[in-house]
Amino acid sequence: MEKTKKTIIVFSGDLDKAMAAFVIANGAAAMGDEVTMFFTFWGLNILRRPEKVKAKKGFLQAMFGAMMPRGAGRLGLSKMNFGGMGAKMMKIVMRQKNVAGLEELMATAREQGIKMIACxxxxxxxxxxxxxxxxxLEYAGVATYLAEADESNVNLFI
Known part of the structure; x- marks a missing residue:
């Protein structure tokens, strides 16, 4: 059987959408598919380190960095976030139901060899x-994503 490819653009930085992207990516990889995830705009927040990192930036870039969540553990929900309480409640229910959290899904993606590209x-x-x-991570622009998508039989935008 020929190996197929899947590509996912991860545009959203919302916890529930990030989880959906990684669940789909891990499922496809578990089925033997080659998977590429392309993180752009708000989706890059998923990939941020949780600790503060000193970096030389201009004023506006520093402001963006200060306003955005640092890492998968600090993402809010797309609906019913309630100042972060919705995400906390969701994580509690997920633990009770033995559903893998986002950090665990990301680790599984790495173990399965899912290619993660930061725009x-x-x-x-x-x-x-x-x-x-x-x-x-790999670092590339839209041309790299499009080349991957051209070879893919499924392209998702999340």
Missing amino acids: TMSMDVMGITREELVDG
Whole structure:
């Protein structure tokens, strides 16, 4: 059987949408598919290190960095977030139901060899540096995503 490819653009930085992207990516990889996830704009927040990282930035880029969540553990829900309480309640229910959290889904994605690409243009616009992002990523622009998508039988935008 020929190996198929899946590509996912991760545009959203919402916890529930990030979880959906990683559940789909991990499911496809478990089925033997090659998976590429392309993180752009708000989706880059998923990949940010939780600790503050010193980086030389302009004023506006520094402001963006201060206003955005640092890492998967600090994301809010797209609906019913209630100042962060919705995400906390969701995590409690997920633990009670033995559902993997986002950090665990990300670790599984790395173990399965899912390619994660950070969009360099979005990084520049939002003032996010490579030092601020987790290890194990690739860095590229839209042309790289489009080349991957051209070879894919499924393309998702989340």
